[in-house]
Amino acid sequence: MKYDVIIIGGGPGGYVAAIKAAQLGGKVAVVEKDKLGGVCLNWGCIPTKTLLKTAKLYRDMLRGKEFGIVGIDDSKVKVDWNLLLKRKDRVVDRLVKGIYTLFKRNKIDLYEGVGTVLDKNRVEVNGEVITGKNLIIATGAKENFPEIEGLKEALESGRVINSKGALQLREIPKELVIIGGGVIAVEFATLFNTLGSNVTLIQRSKRILSSVEEEMALTLQKQLIKEGINIVTDTKLKSITENGILIDHKREEKLFKGDKYLISLGLKPQLKGIEGLNLELDSKGFIKTNKRLETSVKGVYAIGDLNGKFALAHVASAEGIVAAENIMGIDSIMNYNIVPTGIYTFPELASVGLTEEEARKKGHDITVSKFPLAANGKALAEGEATGFVKIISDNEYGEVIGVHIMASNATDMISEAIVAMQLESTVYDIAKAIHPHPTLSEAVMEAAFGSIDRPIHM
Amino acid sequence: MKYDVIIIGGGPGGYVAAIKAAQLGGKVAVVEKDKLGGVCLNWGCIPTKTLLKTAKLYRDMLRGKEFGIVGIDDSKVKVDWNLLLKRKDRVVDRLVKGIYTLFKRNKIDLYEGVGTVLDKNRVEVNGEVITGKNLIIATGAKENFPEIEGLKEALESGRVINSKGALQLREIPKELVIIGGGVIAVEFATLFNTLGSNVTLIQRSKRILSSVEEEMALTLQKQLIKEGINIVTDTKLKSITENGILIDHKREEKLFKGDKYLISLGLKPQLKGIEGLNLELDSKGFIKTNKRLETSVKGVYAIGDLNGKFALAHVASAEGIVAAENIMGIDSIMNYNIVPTGIYTFPELASVGLTEEEARKKGHDITVSKFPLAANGKALAEGEATGFVKIISDNEYGEVIGVHIMASNATDMISEAIVAMQLESTVYDIAKAIHPHPTLSEAVMEAAFGSIDRPIHM
Amino acid sequence: KPKKSKVLATPVARKLAKDLGVDITKIKGTGPNGRVMKEDIYRTKEEMTKEVEKPK
Ligand SMILES: Cc1cc2nc3c(=O)[nH]c(=O)nc-3n(C[C@H](O)[C@H](O)[C@H](O)COP(=O)(O)OP(=O)(O)OC[C@H]3O[C@@H](n4cnc5c(N)ncnc54)[C@H](O)[C@@H]3O)c2cc1C
Ligand SMILES: Cc1cc2nc3c(=O)[nH]c(=O)nc-3n(C[C@H](O)[C@H](O)[C@H](O)COP(=O)(O)OP(=O)(O)OC[C@H]3O[C@@H](n4cnc5c(N)ncnc54)[C@H](O)[C@@H]3O)c2cc1C
Numbered sequence: 006m007k008y009d010v011i012i013i014g015g016g017p018g019g020y021v022a023a024i025k026a027a028q029l030g031g032k033v034a035v036v037e038k039d040k041l042g043g044v045c046l047n048w049g050c051i052p053t054k055t056l057l058k059t060a061k062l063y064r065d066m067l068r069g070k071e072f073g074i075v076g077i078d079d080s081k082v083k084v085d086w087n088l089l090l091k092r093k094d095r096v097v098d099r100l101v102k103g104i105y106t107l108f109k110r111n112k113i114d115l116y117e118g119v120g121t122v123l124d125k126n127r128v129e130v131n132g133e134v135i136t137g138k139n140l141i142i143a144t145g146a147k148e149n150f151p152e153i154e155g156l157k158e159a160l161e162s163g164r165v166i167n168s169k170g171a172l173q174l175r176e177i178p179k180e181l182v183i184i185g186g187g188v189i190a191v192e193f194a195t196l197f198n199t200l201g202s203n204v205t206l207i208q209r210s211k212r213i214l215s216s217v218e219e220e221m222a223l224t225l226q227k228q229l230i231k232e233g234i235n236i237v238t239d240t241k242l243k244s245i246t247e248n249g250i251l252i253d254h255k256r257e258e259k260l261f262k263g264d265k266y267l268i269s270l271g272l273k274p275q276l277k278g279i280e281g282l283n284l285e286l287d288s289k290g291f292i293k294t295n296k297r298l299e300t301s302v303k304g305v306y307a308i309g310d311l312n313g314k315f316a317l318a319h320v321a322s323a324e325g326i327v328a329a330e331n332i333m334g335i336d337s338i339m340n341y342n343i344v345p346t347g348i349y350t351f352p353e354l355a356s357v358g359l360t361e362e363e364a365r366k367k368g369h370d371i372t373v374s375k376f377p378l379a380a381n382g383k384a385l386a387e388g389e390a391t392g393f394v395k396i397i398s399d400n401e402y403g404e405v406i407g408v409h410i411m412a413s414n415a416t417d418m419i420s421e422a423i424v425a426m427q428l429e430s431t432v433y434d435i436a437k438a439i440h441p442h443p444t445l446s447e448a449v450m451e452a453a454f455g456s457i458d459r460p461i462h463m
Numbered sequence: 464m465k466y467d468v469i470i471i472g473g474g475p476g477g478y479v480a481a482i483k484a485a486q487l488g489g490k491v492a493v494v495e496k497d498k499l500g501g502v503c504l505n506w507g508c509i510p511t512k513t514l515l516k517t518a519k520l521y522r523d524m525l526r527g528k529e530f531g532i533v534g535i536d537d538s539k540v541k542v543d544w545n546l547l548l549k550r551k552d553r554v555v556d557r558l559v560k561g562i563y564t565l566f567k568r569n570k571i572d573l574y575e576g577v578g579t580v581l582d583k584n585r586v587e588v589n590g591e592v593i594t595g596k597n598l599i600i601a602t603g604a605k606e607n608f609p610e611i612e613g614l615k616e617a618l619e620s621g622r623v624i625n626s627k628g629a630l631q632l633r634e635i636p637k638e639l640v641i642i643g644g645g646v647i648a649v650e651f652a653t654l655f656n657t658l659g660s661n662v663t664l665i666q667r668s669k670r671i672l673s674s675v676e677e678e679m680a681l682t683l684q685k686q687l688i689k690e691g692i693n694i695v696t697d698t699k700l701k702s703i704t705e706n707g708i709l710i711d712h713k714r715e716e717k718l719f720k721g722d723k724y725l726i727s728l729g730l731k732p733q734l735k736g737i738e739g740l741n742l743e744l745d746s747k748g749f750i751k752t753n754k755r756l757e758t759s760v761k762g763v764y765a766i767g768d769l770n771g772k773f774a775l776a777h778v779a780s781a782e783g784i785v786a787a788e789n790i791m792g793i794d795s796i797m798n799y800n801i802v803p804t805g806i807y808t809f810p811e812l813a814s815v816g817l818t819e820e821e822a823r824k825k826g827h828d829i830t831v832s833k834f835p836l837a838a839n840g841k842a843l844a845e846g847e848a849t850g851f852v853k854i855i856s857d858n859e860y861g862e863v864i865g866v867h868i869m870a871s872n873a874t875d876m877i878s879e880a881i882v883a884m885q886l887e888s889t890v891y892d893i894a895k896a897i898h899p900h901p902t903l904s905e906a907v908m909e910a911a912f913g914s915i916d917r918p919i920h921m
Numbered sequence: 922k923p924k925k926s927k928v929l930a931t932p933v934a935r936k937l938a939k940d941l942g943v944d945i946t947k948i949k950g951t952g953p954n955g956r957v958m959k960e961d962i963y964r965t966k967e968e969m970t971k972e973v974e975k976p977k
Contacts, residue, residue: 017900021919028916045900046840050901054845058845059532062527062530063532066520066524069520069540072516072520073517073543073546073547074520074540074542075541075543076539077535078536078539082534083534084533085531086531088528088531088533090531091531096843099843103838107921317900318900318901319897319905322900322919326919340897344897345898345899355899382508382512385558386554388516414872416902417875417876417902417903418875420876420879420896420898420899421878421879423896423897424879424882424892425882427892427893428883428888430882434886437885438801438878438881438884439777439778439798439801439802439803440777440881441777441878442503442776443509443776444875445875447777459486461479461482461483461784
């Protein structure tokens with residue numbers, strides 16, 4: 006057999022697994038039908054965050070006066086969508102090229118084409134059969150489109166688009182209707198609302214971001230409404246026609262019209278080409294894996310979006326490392342209890358660990374401590390005082406079991422919490438760590454003080 | 464005796480000590496001759512960071528085109544200095560008022576006036592004598608002006624100003640000469656250079672920020688020069704006259720002219736009013752304290768700038784908490800090994816723990832791992848790719864003993880490192896903690912990977 | 922080379938070990954670089970209990 010491992014799919018799951026396996030001395034092949042980097046680099050994380058960076062800067066520019074900056078003509082300052090997309094392309098290109106370079110440096114063999122699994126040791130690409138001792142499936146997921154009247158036609162005609170379509174728009178839509186209230190929906194709502202679209206977000210459940218800590222999701226929802234997004238919750242999609250989107254809302258039928266409709270309603274696994282393996286699937290149709298990322302077939306691993314654990318790039322990469330380590334003889338498992346999520350709205354949301362509800366359900370006797378950014382000096386200095394830090398701790402030893410942050414740079418602030426939880430930290434340890442002044446992170450320390458007795462600044 | 468503790472000085476040392484002692488049930492008096500919040504809130508941390516926030520936004524505005532934003536007329540967009548100072552005042556007022564509210568809420572007695580210590584149990588304020596079981600001295604420090612010909616007159620006339628003077632300027636200086644290369648000097652250089660001044664920074668030693676990790680300081684120095692600041696190192700001040708500042712530079716005399724001269728050359732303790740105690744001083748004239756913040760006189764504690772440990776607000780506050788705890792019967796000590804420093808330049812610098820040099824000197828067998836932001840996706844997406852994360856670890860266990868970060872939000876990123884060090888983390892723990900994608904903090908994880916074997920993205 | 926003297930352990934593991942009467946220095950941790958995690962203490966305690974029960 007030629008390879009220690011063949012990896013199908015070169016997204017953040019597959020390419021990281023490949024690099025790690027190669028670093029550990031493995032002979033590695035990657036089969037990729039499109040570009041290395043997968044959804045994340047080409048159509049997901051990186052493009053959206055590049056656009057959101059501009060949106061945030063644009064928003065701050067329009068607030069310039071508040072910060073003492075004059076001479077901006079609000080009627081003239083505009084985001085040039087095509088210029089922005091060009092920047093996005095430059096950023097993506099540079100990062101994607103970087104992955105190709107890393108592949109060369111790590112002597113990873115890249116097979117460009119669709120991989121079809123013949124059996125657990127043989128993969129066909131462009132008519133060639135390559136052989137390996139182990140197989141990692143990292144083919145990702147694709148959009149889940151519900152069965153709604155007219156949706157198929159609307160997708161084909163381009164009136165309804167998915168996130169990839171949104172990144173290929175010719176111009177900023179005037180009226181944008183977003184169907185879905187998950188992370189991607191909410192980030193695009195933030196983006197286009199800031200860039201000047203009239204945005205309507207249609208959400209099935211009672212609130213946006215149903216998997217996010219409730220107070221945080223509700224506070225963000227309020228903030229988004231305040232910034233002009235029309236959020237319609239508690240709806241049922243009925244049909245999509247030339248005239249618009251028809252929904253049921255509080256027992257009434259309503260029609261929403263836009264020049265574009267963006268749909269984002271979850272994912273289903275990308276299983277094409279690997280059917281031959283007959284891997285065991287979970288109830289939702291994703292590939293079943295254990296903490297070592299092994300599937301039901303020995304020597305076959307499945308990582309990333311297609312195992313249905315978390316549809317997050319950093320989880321895909323972490324799983325890739327675990328799979329690579331196990332293949333290369335280092336015993337390794339994933340700890341799914343300490344997985345952070347980040348949402349790049351204004352302000353950002355980030356979480357790790359349990360929510361109050363989850364902790365109580367699991368039988369923890371808990372303390373919940375919340376510290377508002379409105380009492381944080383740096384937040385006021387930056388004019389970004391909406392948000393809070395919430396720490397959930399178990400009362401036996403004060404162990405930190407959940408941290409939820411709403412703040413302008415929550416996605417970076419959460420790293421303190423993940424490292425703390427990785428080390429089974431108590432609130433005493435965080436409170437004792439001297440945080441620099443003035444920073445938003447002081448709010449984490451203050452929340453920890455609050456878990457023990459009281460914050461200083463409250 | 465009326466009070467459990469009398470605190471002289473209501474800066475970040477004194478006011479935090481007061482709140483903590485009150486929270487622990489103590490009866491507390493604070494004597495403050497000016498405004499609560501001390502230098503930090505009124506003339507230090509908060510005002511400078513408020514101004515720097517605007518400067519950063521202004522800088523980003525002028526880079527708008529790069530981010531796809533058009534319609535900004537660079538010749539018209541300006542920082543209105545007086546508008547900015549008004550914003551600064553609003554931010555400061557709100558925070559300072561907050562401290563007064565906290566004092567009321569915690570039932571702390573505030574004596575407004577100059578405190579004079581009669582003995583360790585008696586303090587005089589406005590003719591009244593108050594008594595207490597313990598005393599905390601938190602009177603801060605004042606500028607250290609060297610003996611240079613003409614300096615005294617220049618300060619009196621207002622041609623030469625200190626940092627407080629810089630916050631009271633009537634307008635943005637056209638030509639600003641800064642004497643000193645410490646944190647305050649470098650932050651003001653960044654501020655005024657961005658706002659359009661021609662800035663010259665005159666530095667005695669070979670590089671700016673002599674106490675900061677060398678590579679970081681040198682990289683920043685290069686960056687500041689690139690952004691137009693004229694940095695003159697290796698100098699000796701000779702005299703200050705009507706014509707300018709005369710220095711010796713590489714055996715040549717040079718004259719520097721500006722419409723303002725800002726001097727920032729370190730601190731000396733503020734001992735007025737406490738001479739009566741005859742406290743033991745260290746070689747530099749600061750009050751000697753142990754890790755419990757006790758002075759040479761039992762029952763008398765000294766916290767903050769005047770004990771000469773670190774001139775940092777968060778150290779003053781942490782010391783305040785330690786002193787308050789010890790006074791209220793909770794045994795408590797400061798850990799000076801895990802003190803972060805933050806510098807709010809563009810990009811920011813932040814450090815905690817040892818540098819390579821210090822670690823080697825202390826006899827550690829170390830690994831140094833550096834990960835550049837140029838290989839970090841979020842840094843590229845944000846257009847802020849200058850910088851790196853450097854981790855120093857001891858080879859015995861892989862314990863993290865120093866972290867140095869140069870990044871646009873390094874001051875928040877460093878919190879991960881302080882909590883890690885507080886928990887005696889190894890590089891293995893940090894590497895194992897799944898960091899969210901895409902974030903700058905991933906660079907910390909990558910550096911940890913590098914300490915073990917190799918980063919993924921390098 | 923001197924033997925490693927320090928036990929890598931998490932704060933919760935240390936407290937738990939104390940409360941359950943487990944000698945933390947004798948445990949091989951399963952955390953990163955052999956760090957003793959709380960699960961290791963629970964596992965050791967369980968094994969200790971089994972040892973005690975066996976002779977019966
Ligand atoms: C708009 C958007 C924004 C997002 N933002 C974030 C974010 O900010 N943070 C975050 O963590 N996650 C984000 N995500 C999710 C993230 O992109 C995914 O979790 C991640 O890409 C999953 O990685 P993966 O390796 O499992 O699969 P993918 O990235 O989907 O990669 C799979 C790869 O396999 C290839 N492939 C598939 N089948 C075959 C075959 N048979 N033969 C050869 N090649 C094949 C594909 O071409 C693709 O390159 C976002 C997603 C979207 C859509
Ligand atoms: C421009 C500038 C920027 C700075 N930026 C930062 C930063 O970003 N981060 C950081 O950590 N640090 C920063 N610092 C340092 C920080 O401000 C100090 O470390 C901090 O204020 C020290 O706190 P303190 O409580 O020891 O003393 P101070 O803040 O100096 O407070 C002492 C108080 O005591 C009062 N007082 C003195 N004598 C008497 C008396 N006899 N009777 C009654 N009252 C008296 C004074 O009026 C004052 O209010 C900065 C400093 C400056 C000058």
